[in-house]
Amino acid sequence: MTAGPSGTGSPEQKADRPGKDGSGAGSAGLPGTGGRKDGTAPGTGTGTGTGAGSSAGPSGSPGGSEGGSGTVTSPPTASTSEVQGNRSGAGTFADHHDASGPGPRIDHLARVEAACKVYDPTIESASPGGYWYLIASPPWNGRYYAVANTFLNGDPAEGPYHHHFDPAVPDCPAPPAGDGAP
Numbered sequence: 001m002t003a004g005p006s007g008t009g010s011p012e013q014k015a016d017r018p019g020k021d022g023s024g025a026g027s028a029g030l031p032g033t034g035g036r037k038d039g040t041a042p043g044t045g046t047g048t049g050t051g052a053g054s055s056a057g058p059s060g061s062p063g064g065s066e067g068g069s070g071t072v073t074s075p076p077t078a079s080t081s082e083v084q085g086n087r088s089g090a091g092t093f094a095d096h097h098d099a100s101g102p103g104p105r106i107d108h109l110a111r112v113e114a115a116c117k118v119y120d121p122t123i124e125s126a127s128p129g130g131y132w133y134l135i136a137s138p139p140w141n142g143r144y145y146a147v148a149n150t151f152l153n154g155d156p157a158e159g160p161y162h163h164h165f166d167p168a169v170p171d172c173p174a175p176p177a178g179d180g181a182p
Contacts, residue, residue: 084152085109085152092146103140103143104144106135113135115142118145126148132147151165153166
């Protein structure tokens, strides 16, 4: 497994962020995530911010399809509680490598259990940080991933935001060799 970067950002990375007002038009390259937790959208990607999947909040009521062709690995038995920090919520996907197989959205300030994290900065909006959380809570049930930098990761809801991922979330186990996983 490739080692990822540290969980903190430099002051230069944070100074230009407007706050969690949801003003971003969507994460670049990742449709339906609503941008990073602070409302910014990096680069010039193709994200539209229109939302893929459907909304699900703290009550865990699912909506939309549960399809997807991503590889699911057995997550660790322990999980870490995380709070969704993007005012637009966050999309979830069965496959973190190409953001395919949309699942139920995670609403703003919803608390979910992150089973583990995987480092995959392939999708531009996963950076800074480059991590995705495998969401253990219902209705995601360990089958969908969400970009880690859209969560508070221990930072206060009103900011400042220093953590792009929570180092307390364990790394996901590597998929078995030869299963076609990225």
